[in-house]
Amino acid sequence: MKYYIVGASDFAREKFKPEEDAFVIAADAGVLYTGERADLAIGDWDSLFRVPEGVKTVTLPVAKDHTDTGEAIDYALSHGAEEIVLFGASGGRTDHYLANLQYLVTIADAGVKASMVCPDCVIYAMAEGEREFEGRGKTLSLIPMRERVEVSISGVRYPLKKRLMPSDNPGLGVSNVIEEKCARVTVHEGIVLVIVNDKVCGV
Numbered sequence: 001m002k003y004y005i006v007g008a009s010d011f012a013r014e015k016f017k018p019e020e021d022a023f024v025i026a027a028d029a030g031v032l033y034t035g036e037r038a039d040l041a042i043g044d045w046d047s048l049f050r051v052p053e054g055v056k057t058v059t060l061p062v063a064k065d066h067t068d069t070g071e072a073i074d075y076a077l078s079h080g081a082e083e084i085v086l087f088g089a090s091g092g093r094t095d096h097y098l099a100n101l102q103y104l105v106t107i108a109d110a111g112v113k114a115s116m117v118c119p120d121c122v123i124y125a126m127a128e129g130e131r132e133f134e135g136r137g138k139t140l141s142l143i144p145m146r147e148r149v150e151v152s153i154s155g156v157r158y159p160l161k162k163r164l165m166p167s168d169n170p171g172l173g174v175s176n177v178i179e180e181k182c183a184r185v186t187v188h189e190g191i192v193l194v195i196v197n198d199k200v201c202g203v
Contacts, residue, residue, distance in 0.1 A: 002083045003076040006030035006038070007069050007100070008047055009091030012119045016087055025075065027068040030088050031055060042075060043068040067096060073103050083113035090118040105145050105191050124194040132182040137200035140183055142173030142192045149190030155180035162188060177201055 002022045008029035018024050018037065026034045028043030036054050044060045060071055069089060076084050084107050089100040100116065101123070107114035108125035116123040124131070125145070133140060142151060144165040153160045157177040165172050173192070176183075185194055 001079075001081060002085070003079075003081045004085050004087060005069060005072045005076065005089075006034050007086065007088035007092075007096075008032075009088045009096075010119075011088045011091065011117065015117050023076070023079075023081075025072045026055070027072045027088075033088060040075070042072045067099060069096070069100060070103055073107060077107070077110055077112065081112055084115075086114075086116040089116050090123075101193065104193065108191055120199070121195055121197045124196070125191060126185060126187050126194055127191050128187050128189065130184065130186045131194075132184050133178065133194065133196050134182045135178050135196055135200075136181055138178050139197040139199075139201060140176045140178050141195040142176070142185070143170055143195065144173070144190060144192055146190035149192055150188040151190075151192060152186040152188065153183060155183040165190075165192070 002019065004018045004022055004024045005027060007027045024034055024038050026038040026041040028045060029047040031038055031041045038055050040058065041055050042058045042060065044062045046062055060068065066074065073084060086100060090097055104114045104116055104123065104125035108127045114125040140156060142165065144167050147167050149165040150162055151160060151165060152162055155178060157179050
């Protein structure tokens with residue numbers, strides 16, 4: 001099943017179009033954006049006065065080892081999620097944003113498709129395997145998230161073939177451009193973040 005997890009920071013609402021059979025989890029004040037479309041709301045409610053009626057809730061303690069978003073991700077993974085898409089997870093506090101990027105890596109490490117929809121881009125976490133990304137003319141960047149990462153990428157301005165991406169040079173994969181209908185990224189070893197910007201270069 002595909003899960004959407006909506007956090008408390010603002011996002012481009014026109015992008016939030018969950019499929020009818022998708023499961024939507026609101027993390028704390030994320031329920032303000034999902035409304036009754038949420039199948040479940042999880043949180044300690046420290047940033048929300050009340051939960052809208054008709055939404056099933058799980059109340060968490062304020063003192064805990066995970067963020068509300070992290071708890072929502074754990075719920076999705078424990079219920080057999082095949083894909084998890086985060087919304088409202090890139091704005092607000094910087095510490096939460098960085099933690100959410102690490103949560104993306106955790107999702108990918110579990111063998112589940114992982115992405116974060118931001119106002120100006122989509123961030124994907126990829127473990128070993130191959131994936132295509134559409135968007136001719138869009139900027140595409142790869143960020144290594146393990147000490148040893150080996151990737152190939154084609155359909156772009158600067159292709160790579162079984163190239164090691166050292167963690168001390170994260171700029172190696174930044175600011176590539178998709179020059180064909182789609183770019184093909186293969187992760188041979190490790191985990192990477194793939195960032196596809198919405199804006200077409202030169203527009």
